[in-house]
Structure formats: structure tokens, C-alpha cells
Amino acid sequence: MYLCSTLLLIASLIVESLTYTHPIPPGWTLHRRADPDTKLLVRLSLVQPNLHNLDAYLLDIADPQSPNYGQHWTPERVKETFRPSQGSADVVRSWLVSNLDAESSTIIQTDEVLSLNVSVAQAERIFTTNYNVYRANNGFERVGCHQGHNFPAHVAEHVEFVWPSLTYGGPRLTRRNSPPTVKGARGPRVVQPSAIDVKxxxxxxxxxxxxxxxxxxxxxxxxxxxxxxxxxxxxxxxxxxxxxxxxxxxxxxxxxxxxxxxxxxxxxxxxxxxxxxxxxxxxxxxxxxxxxxxxxxxxxxxxxxxxxxxxxxxxxxxxxxxxxxxxxxxxxxxxxxxxxxxxxxxxxxxxxxxxxxxxxxxxxxxxxxxxxxxxxxxxxxxxxxxxxxxxxxxxxxxxxxxxxxxxxxxxxxxxxxxxxxxxxxxxxxxxxxxxxxxxxxxxxxxxxxxxxxxxxxxxxxxxxxxxxxxxxxxxxxxxxxxxxxxxxxxxxxxxxxxxxxxxxxxxxxxxxxxxxxxxxxxxxxxxxxxxxxxxxxxxxxxxxxxxxxxxxxxxxxxxxxxxxxxxxxxxxxxxxxxxxxxxxxxxxxxxxxxxxxxxxxxxxxxxxxxxxxxxxxx
The missing domain is CATH 3.40.50.200 (Peptidase S8/S53 domain)
Structure with missing residues (x-):
């Protein structure tokens, strides 16, 4: 199952809030409004520096003509190169704190993500959006919002995208189990050991x-x-x-x-x-x-x-x-x-x-x-x-x-x-x-x-x-x-x-x-x-x-x-x-x-x- 994320970009300095809406993905329907008391994990992915250089960094160690071929980076160097700035984290955290009920919500920060446990009602108020329960064709249900999330412009420039917005589906196997011409057939085809001939x-x-x-x-x-x-x-x-x-x-x-x-x-x-x-x-x-x-x-x-x-x-x-x-x-x-x-x-x-x-x-x-x-x-x-x-x-x-x-x-x-x-x-x-x-x-x-x-x-x-x-x-x-x-x-x-x-x-x-x-x-x-x-x-x-x-x-x-x-x-x-x-x-x-x-x-x-x-x- 996948979260359909909302990309947040600053269009101009005078924009006060930003949101991108998108249609409900195929295979899903809006089933009902989410229970306002349902607990929800919201993840705000912070903008990372130096991503525009990622290709250059990689080609420097993977291009056969590079003198640095094979000189892979340490995890620590990767972390320091792409760690979001503390300033970005502070801006987003400060805005969240000013909008949260401290007694009923929690903010957790990692190097790349700010996460908060809040109720659906709190999330709807903070991000000016509606959360719904969406139902997949297979009956699976999921809380999300296809209307996107809203942020003040000074906050939006520090946020790459938000989870959850809406879900899509689950990992698809790339294995074929039955001939497509056999309707409803399931499972691999059994073969007798005597029929296995390496020639x-x-x-x-x-x-x-x-x-x-x-x-x-x-x-x-x-x-x-x-x-x-x-x-x-x-x-x-x-x-x-x-x-x-x-x-x-x-x-x-x-x-x-x-x-x-x-x-x-x-x-x-x-x-x-x-x-x-x-x-x-x-x-x-x-x-x-x-x-x-x-x-x-x-x-x-x-x-x-x-x-x-x-x-x-x-x-x-x-x-x-x-x-x-x-x-x-x-x-x-x-x-x-x-x-x-x-x-x-x-x-x-x-x-x-x-x-x-x-x-x-x-x-x-x-x-x-x-x-x-x-x-x-x-x-x-x-x-x-x-x-x-x-x-x-x-x-x-x-x-x-x-x-x-x-x-x-x-x-x-x-x-x-x-x-x-x-x-x-x-x-x-x-x-x-x-x-x-x-x-x-x-x-x-x-x-x-x-x-x-x-x-x-x-x-x-x-x-x-x-x-x-x-x-x-x-x-x-x-x-x-x-x-x-x-x-x-x-x-x-x-x-x-x-x-x-x-x-x-x-x-x-x-x-x-x-x-x-x-x-x-x-x-x-x-x-x-x-x-x-x-x-x-x-x-x-x-x-x-x-x-x-x-x-x-x-x-x-x-x-x-x-x-x-x-x-x-x-x-x-x-x-x-x-x-x-x-x-x-x-x-x-x-x-x-x-x-x-x-x-x-x-x-x-x-x-x-x-x-x-x-x-x-x-």
C-alpha cells in the first residue's frame, strides 16, 4: 500500500498556503469520513540539501573513466551531505508546536523527517484538510486525504512532502503463475522429475x-x-x-x-x-x-x-x-x-x-x-x-x-x-x-x-x-x-x-x-x-x-x-x-x-x- 504524497513548493513570496489536490487513484473509492478520534501518524519529509548534485556524486564513483571509480562513500558522509538543515527543522517544528495540543500529541524528529501522532480532528485543523476512509477493490481500507495539506509559505519551503495523503496499492509480484489464456488458473505448473531434461x-x-x-x-x-x-x-x-x-x-x-x-x-x-x-x-x-x-x-x-x-x-x-x-x-x-x-x-x-x-x-x-x-x-x-x-x-x-x-x-x-x-x-x-x-x-x-x-x-x-x-x-x-x-x-x-x-x-x-x-x-x-x-x-x-x-x-x-x-x-x-x-x-x-x-x-x-x-x- 502506498501513500500518495503532496509536494509542497513555493510559487512566490506572497503565497500564504499551498496544496496540491489529486484524484482518487484507480481501484480506490472514498468510503466515508474518518473518525475524528482516530490516531494518525503524519510524517513531514524535510527538504534535503545537495540532491541536485546526487548524479554528479554518483558518476564520480561509478563512471569507468572517473579517477575515483569505486571509491564509495561512508554512511556518515552520505548523512552529512544530505541532512536537512537544522534551520528547516526549527521552522517546521515551531509552526507545528504553535498549532498542536501539547497534552495529546507528540512530535518526533529524525534527521530527515518530523513525525507527529495526532488525532484526525487535530490533523484536519492543522493542515486545513479532510481525512477520509478509502476502500480498495479488495476490501482493504485506509485513512488518507486526496485534497492535500496546507502550509504557510514560510513553512512550505522547508517541506518536501507529507504522508499520508492517500494510498495506492501493494507491492506487485513480477512472477507469472499461470498462463494468461487459462481464466482463473492459479499456482505454478507441476512437472514430474522425469520430465526435467537439461538438454x-x-x-x-x-x-x-x-x-x-x-x-x-x-x-x-x-x-x-x-x-x-x-x-x-x-x-x-x-x-x-x-x-x-x-x-x-x-x-x-x-x-x-x-x-x-x-x-x-x-x-x-x-x-x-x-x-x-x-x-x-x-x-x-x-x-x-x-x-x-x-x-x-x-x-x-x-x-x-x-x-x-x-x-x-x-x-x-x-x-x-x-x-x-x-x-x-x-x-x-x-x-x-x-x-x-x-x-x-x-x-x-x-x-x-x-x-x-x-x-x-x-x-x-x-x-x-x-x-x-x-x-x-x-x-x-x-x-x-x-x-x-x-x-x-x-x-x-x-x-x-x-x-x-x-x-x-x-x-x-x-x-x-x-x-x-x-x-x-x-x-x-x-x-x-x-x-x-x-x-x-x-x-x-x-x-x-x-x-x-x-x-x-x-x-x-x-x-x-x-x-x-x-x-x-x-x-x-x-x-x-x-x-x-x-x-x-x-x-x-x-x-x-x-x-x-x-x-x-x-x-x-x-x-x-x-x-x-x-x-x-x-x-x-x-x-x-x-x-x-x-x-x-x-x-x-x-x-x-x-x-x-x-x-x-x-x-x-x-x-x-x-x-x-x-x-x-x-x-x-x-x-x-x-x-x-x-x-x-x-x-x-x-x-x-x-x-x-x-x-x-x-x-x-x-x-x-x-x-x-x-x-x-x-
């Missing part, structure tokens, strides 16, 4: 298939000094018995091996969950990553305890960065946050590589989503400054955004529901976090029927791999040559409003994720599943191995890899994919083409070449 990777993709496809035959040598993790949300678990079943067949030395659980917001395993589908995502991520890397490498499992957080990675950011945390909510409906004493606040280990197989928020330019998108992407950029590689799946709905069982597209600049097979053309919607330029987005490919691992892969055609152009983030300069080549020679002749030609282009790379050939063990059976959910941990495993090799020779982890991947230094490190499309929004979407394209990115990795090039860097 036929078009029918069943195993670890050996992936090693052959991507030339990945590497034995870790510095695993104890290296870290990697996968993120799971809500009711997404794994069963140790399933891991052992998978390892017994495909990696016998790993039987008994388990990931290290990092509980966030109460996240735990639930082996007794009767819902088979709740075990597929985590099993897919862990079996692929642990199977490819081997027993030597410990894998962190970041288990966030709810799917109802705002936004997707907010829980992870708070667990990694104490300065991003705030206070615990007491409403029973509002979002859950934490104070500095919480066991989840800043104490989770930061892995060198993190794989995320979820999408969260539509990438659109309106006040419902834009401030949140920008803030979350900025926080990911700060992690990149510290040497963390964030890898995310690009999504499984082509140029549309998932809103199960439908999709979201833009019609007259407004999000509207559309069936995945609709023929009514609409404008494209990118998916966050893949659309963030500080994330390495991974699309999906497959071995064509009747072909082998020696043949070129294609873009998946059992589902449309996510890709396109961001509406919220401009194209980074290191993408210019590759993306301009695509736009000049291969882009379809859509109208100027259909996609943002100047936006951040994604995916960056791709890996096998074809639905129903990827073999996993779930609930005591071997199953076929897939999606870009498989592609992300596959690519993350390869980058983890790159880090292993660099650490072994005294070098640092690669951190933010996107500038390097697009540089001339890495020409020849990828297998170009030139066949396939990613339809959506009533169109064919884009076509795979020579060079970078918005279906498969730069292509699939050739690990030996990728490794050799990264080892040459400082």
Missing part, C-alpha cells in the same frame, strides 16, 4: 541451463567477505523442505543450507501457510540465487512483514538507514514506521547486491505519485553511493502497469484500468522501482521452442516483459548513445504522447525468465514458473560473483553498475537479443532490436566477458 532448456530451465546460457562457471573465493540479499514482502515465504528438495536434485552439496533471515517490520516465515502461491516467489528467488552461487555464499533474506507498506522499499530503507526511520503508528490503520530504538531501524546489514522481484508504483508525473517516486529513488541513489547494487525486475506487463487482473495505462494523462488484451490504444506507464536510474532493471528472455542454449534467446512471448521510458525521471547521460540509436533507427511511429522519449529508458539488461520452463521446488513438487521475478535474482547472482572476484584481489564491490554497462568499456559483454515485443495498452509495445532496446535492454550477460571487464576497473 531441453526450452522446456525446463534448470541451473545448468542458466550456466550454459550465460557462460557462468565460477567458483567463489571470497564469499565470507561478500554479501547478497533478496527482498520479500508480506505473505511470501519459503519452506526449508522445498529448498532441500531442489538442492538434492540440482545442487546436492547445499542440502540443509538456508538463507539468513533478516526480519523487517515483523517479517517471519510461516511454513504452515496453506496457500501454495505464498511460497512460490521466495522459493524462486532463493533456489535460483543460492543454487547458482553455491554453498559458500551466505544469502540474506530481507523479509518485510507486510504487503501494505508505503511505498515498496520504505521498509527496507528504514531498516538500512536509521535516518530514514520515524515513530511507531498507533492507529491500527495508518502506516507502520519506527523510532530510533526500534530493532528494525538501521540495524539490518546492507548487502553489496540486493535483488527485488516486485514492482510498486506507476511511474507517472502527477502529485499522487511523483514526490514519492523521487524520494524513494533518491534514497536508492544514496545506497548506491555506499556501494550497494540494487537490481529489480522490469515487470511482466510490457508497457503497462499491473493492477491485477487488469493493467493501468494513461488516457488523457489519467490512469485508467484496461484489460491486458485490450485493443484500445493508450499511453504507456512505466513501473517503479525499475524506472529509477539508480536501479539496474532486468527484463526477461527465453530459449525459443525447439532451440538450445547455443542459439540466441528471444524476448519472452508467453508474457510481455516490462520496459519503456520513465515519465518521472530524465534519461541519464550515459544512456544517450544507446537510446538515441534505438529512437533513431528502431522506435515505432507512435504519437508524441504515447511514451516519453526523453525519460530514463529501461530495462538495462535481461536474463531468462520465461514462464513455465523455470524449475523450482514448491510444496513438495517440482514446478514450472517464471517471469522477470526469475530474471532479477539470476542477474544479481552474476554481479555477486563479480564482486567476489574483485574482493579477492583487493578491490571494492562494483556498486552502481549502470554507467559502466553502457560505456564502451563493456561492449561485447552482452548477448544481443533482437527478436520479440512487449505489448500493452492496446499496442504492440516496442520491438527488440540490435543494440539496446526497451524490451531486453543491452541483452543477456556473458559472464566471463562481464567479469573480465569489471576486473580491469580500479
Amino acid at each position: 531441453h532448456c526450452d522446456d525446463a530451465v534448470t541451473l545448468d541451463c542458466l550456466r550454459a546460457l550465460y557462460n557462468f562457471h565460477y567458483d567463489l573465493v571470497a564469499a565470507k567477505r561478500n554479501t547478497v540479499g533478496v527482498a520479500e514482502f508480506g505473505t511470501q515465504y519459503y519452506n526449508p523442505a522445498d529448498l532441500d528438495m531442489f538442492f538434492k536434485r540440482f545442487a546436492p552439496d547445499q542440502v540443509g543450507n538456508q538463507p539468513k533471515l533478516i526480519s523487517i517490520a515483523g517479517g517471519q516465515l510461516n511454513e504452515s501457510d496453506p496457500n501454495l502461491d505464498d511460497f512460490v516467489e521466495s522459493s524462486l528467488d532463493l533456489e535460483l540465487m543460492m543454487g547458482l552461487l553455491g554453498r559458500k555464499q551466505e544469502v540474506f533474506l530481507y523479509e518485510a512483514g507486510t504487503m501494505e507498506q508505503d511505498p515498496l522499499s520504505d521498509e527496507l530503507l528504514g531498516a538500512w538507514d536509521a535516518y530514514y526511520c520515524s515513530v511507531a503508528d498507533t492507529s491500527g490503520i495508518g502506516r507502520i514506521a519506527r523510532d530510533s530504538a526500534s530493532s528494525d531501524c538501521g540495524d539490518a546489514p546492507r548487502a553489496n547486491v540486493v535483488s527485488i522481484s516486485y514492482t510498486s508504483t506507476p511511474d507517472v508525473r502527477d502529485s499522487t505519485f511523483l514526490p514519492m517516486l523521487q524520494r524513494e529513488c533518491t534514497e536508492i541513489g544514496k545506497l548506491a553511493l555506499m556501494g550497494v547494487t540494487v537490481i529489480a525486475s522490469s515487470g511482466d506487463f510490457g508497457v503497462a502497469f499491473p493492477e491485477f487482473p487488469d493493467t493501468l495505462c494513461l488516457v488523457n494523462d489519467k490512469l485508467e484500468m484496461q484489460a491486458p488484451n485490450s485493443t484500445q490504444s493508450a499511453d504507456f506507464v512505466a513501473a517503479f522501482p525499475a524506472s529509477c536510474p539508480y536501479v539496474t532493471a532486468v527484463g526477461s528472455t527465453q530459449v525459443s521452442p525447439g532451440k538450445s542454449v547455443r542459439d540466441p534467446e528471444t524476448a519472452t512471448f508467453a508474457f510481455p516483459s516490462g520496459g519503456g521510458f520513465s515519465n518521472a525521471f530524465v534519461r541519464p547521460r550515459f544512456q544517450n548513445a544507446a537510446v538515441t540509436n534505438y529512437l533513431k533507427h528502431f522506435a515505432p511511429p507512435y504519437g508524441p504522447s504515447v511514451f516519453n522519449r526523453s525519460g530514463r529508458a529501461y530495462p538495462d539488461v535481461s536474463a531468462n525468465g520465461c514462464v513455465w520452463p523455470t524449475v523450482v521446488a514448491v510444496a513438495g513438487n517440482f514446478n514450472l514458473t517464471g517471469g522477470t521475478s526469475a530474471s532479477a535474482p539470476i542477474f544479481a547472482s552474476l554481479i555477486t560473483a563479480v564482486n567476489d572476484a574483485r574482493i579477492a584481489i583487493g578491490k571494492k564491490p562494483v556498486g552502481w553498475i549502470n554507467p559502466a554497462l553502457y560505456s564502451p568499456w563493456f561492449v561485447g559483454s552482452f548477448n544481443d537479443v533482437t527478436n520479440g515485443t512487449n505489448p500493452g495498452c492496446g499496442t504492440e509495445g516496442f520491438r527488440a532490436s540490435p543494440g539496446w532496446d526497451p524490451v531486453t535492454g543491452l541483452g543477456t550477460p556473458n559472464f566471463e566477458r562481464l567479469l573480465a571487464n569489471f576486473l580491469l576497473l580500479p
Whole structure:
């Protein structure tokens, strides 16, 4: 679930109050006015200095041509560079104090956020707005306000945005469990062990298939000094018995091996969950990553305890960065946050590589989503400054955004529901976090029927791999040559409003994720599943191995890899994919083409070449 934030900007010195209203998001309705006595956590995100320099800071340590390549920042330097000024905090706090009842409200300040526990009635009076209860299509209810928050001009210039305004939804899995042609089908497809043949990777993709496809035959040598993790949300678990079943067949030395659980917001395993589908995502991520890397490498499992957080990675950011945390909510409906004493606040280990197989928020330019998108992407950029590689799946709905069982597209600049097979053309919607330029987005490919691992892969055609152009983030300069080549020679002749030609282009790379050939063990059976959910941990495993090799020779982890991947230094490190499309929004979407394209990115990795090039860097 997501909070639709209100961006507060000063238009002129004579403005006395500012607010941005926005429509209720698709899938939600205004149910009733909120109970005035309901306790509410309101978070005021303070304006941070130096954000306009973030790209320059990152390129200084991530551009292969920079003399400072690989010189990642310490957490303390990141904190001091972007800490909001005390003057800003004092102005906002003073205004709040003058409007609060000291006996029934509390203000808590962290470095980036001022949080207050107040009643709905108090919040409505302070911010001159109305709070309502909104109901989602699935019956979930949430307190928020779509009318925005009002501030005096002298206060508004210090506030970036406010939570809560309104919510959107929950993290969407990017895994496909059933063929879209089978109405109502659920769960992965069971396959008999005798049908799993490593010689036929078009029918069943195993670890050996992936090693052959991507030339990945590497034995870790510095695993104890290296870290990697996968993120799971809500009711997404794994069963140790399933891991052992998978390892017994495909990696016998790993039987008994388990990931290290990092509980966030109460996240735990639930082996007794009767819902088979709740075990597929985590099993897919862990079996692929642990199977490819081997027993030597410990894998962190970041288990966030709810799917109802705002936004997707907010829980992870708070667990990694104490300065991003705030206070615990007491409403029973509002979002859950934490104070500095919480066991989840800043104490989770930061892995060198993190794989995320979820999408969260539509990438659109309106006040419902834009401030949140920008803030979350900025926080990911700060992690990149510290040497963390964030890898995310690009999504499984082509140029549309998932809103199960439908999709979201833009019609007259407004999000509207559309069936995945609709023929009514609409404008494209990118998916966050893949659309963030500080994330390495991974699309999906497959071995064509009747072909082998020696043949070129294609873009998946059992589902449309996510890709396109961001509406919220401009194209980074290191993408210019590759993306301009695509736009000049291969882009379809859509109208100027259909996609943002100047936006951040994604995916960056791709890996096998074809639905129903990827073999996993779930609930005591071997199953076929897939999606870009498989592609992300596959690519993350390869980058983890790159880090292993660099650490072994005294070098640092690669951190933010996107500038390097697009540089001339890495020409020849990828297998170009030139066949396939990613339809959506009533169109064919884009076509795979020579060079970078918005279906498969730069292509699939050739690990030996990728490794050799990264080892040459400082």
C-alpha cells in the first residue's frame, strides 16, 4: 500500500498556503469520513540539501573513466551531505508546536523527517484538510486525504512532502503463475522429475541451463567477505523442505543450507501457510540465487512483514538507514514506521547486491505519485553511493502497469484500468522501482521452442516483459548513445504522447525468465514458473560473483553498475537479443532490436566477458 504524497513548493513570496489536490487513484473509492478520534501518524519529509548534485556524486564513483571509480562513500558522509538543515527543522517544528495540543500529541524528529501522532480532528485543523476512509477493490481500507495539506509559505519551503495523503496499492509480484489464456488458473505448473531434461532448456530451465546460457562457471573465493540479499514482502515465504528438495536434485552439496533471515517490520516465515502461491516467489528467488552461487555464499533474506507498506522499499530503507526511520503508528490503520530504538531501524546489514522481484508504483508525473517516486529513488541513489547494487525486475506487463487482473495505462494523462488484451490504444506507464536510474532493471528472455542454449534467446512471448521510458525521471547521460540509436533507427511511429522519449529508458539488461520452463521446488513438487521475478535474482547472482572476484584481489564491490554497462568499456559483454515485443495498452509495445532496446535492454550477460571487464576497473 502506498501513500500518495503532496509536494509542497513555493510559487512566490506572497503565497500564504499551498496544496496540491489529486484524484482518487484507480481501484480506490472514498468510503466515508474518518473518525475524528482516530490516531494518525503524519510524517513531514524535510527538504534535503545537495540532491541536485546526487548524479554528479554518483558518476564520480561509478563512471569507468572517473579517477575515483569505486571509491564509495561512508554512511556518515552520505548523512552529512544530505541532512536537512537544522534551520528547516526549527521552522517546521515551531509552526507545528504553535498549532498542536501539547497534552495529546507528540512530535518526533529524525534527521530527515518530523513525525507527529495526532488525532484526525487535530490533523484536519492543522493542515486545513479532510481525512477520509478509502476502500480498495479488495476490501482493504485506509485513512488518507486526496485534497492535500496546507502550509504557510514560510513553512512550505522547508517541506518536501507529507504522508499520508492517500494510498495506492501493494507491492506487485513480477512472477507469472499461470498462463494468461487459462481464466482463473492459479499456482505454478507441476512437472514430474522425469520430465526435467537439461538438454531441453526450452522446456525446463534448470541451473545448468542458466550456466550454459550465460557462460557462468565460477567458483567463489571470497564469499565470507561478500554479501547478497533478496527482498520479500508480506505473505511470501519459503519452506526449508522445498529448498532441500531442489538442492538434492540440482545442487546436492547445499542440502540443509538456508538463507539468513533478516526480519523487517515483523517479517517471519510461516511454513504452515496453506496457500501454495505464498511460497512460490521466495522459493524462486532463493533456489535460483543460492543454487547458482553455491554453498559458500551466505544469502540474506530481507523479509518485510507486510504487503501494505508505503511505498515498496520504505521498509527496507528504514531498516538500512536509521535516518530514514520515524515513530511507531498507533492507529491500527495508518502506516507502520519506527523510532530510533526500534530493532528494525538501521540495524539490518546492507548487502553489496540486493535483488527485488516486485514492482510498486506507476511511474507517472502527477502529485499522487511523483514526490514519492523521487524520494524513494533518491534514497536508492544514496545506497548506491555506499556501494550497494540494487537490481529489480522490469515487470511482466510490457508497457503497462499491473493492477491485477487488469493493467493501468494513461488516457488523457489519467490512469485508467484496461484489460491486458485490450485493443484500445493508450499511453504507456512505466513501473517503479525499475524506472529509477539508480536501479539496474532486468527484463526477461527465453530459449525459443525447439532451440538450445547455443542459439540466441528471444524476448519472452508467453508474457510481455516490462520496459519503456520513465515519465518521472530524465534519461541519464550515459544512456544517450544507446537510446538515441534505438529512437533513431528502431522506435515505432507512435504519437508524441504515447511514451516519453526523453525519460530514463529501461530495462538495462535481461536474463531468462520465461514462464513455465523455470524449475523450482514448491510444496513438495517440482514446478514450472517464471517471469522477470526469475530474471532479477539470476542477474544479481552474476554481479555477486563479480564482486567476489574483485574482493579477492583487493578491490571494492562494483556498486552502481549502470554507467559502466553502457560505456564502451563493456561492449561485447552482452548477448544481443533482437527478436520479440512487449505489448500493452492496446499496442504492440516496442520491438527488440540490435543494440539496446526497451524490451531486453543491452541483452543477456556473458559472464566471463562481464567479469573480465569489471576486473580491469580500479
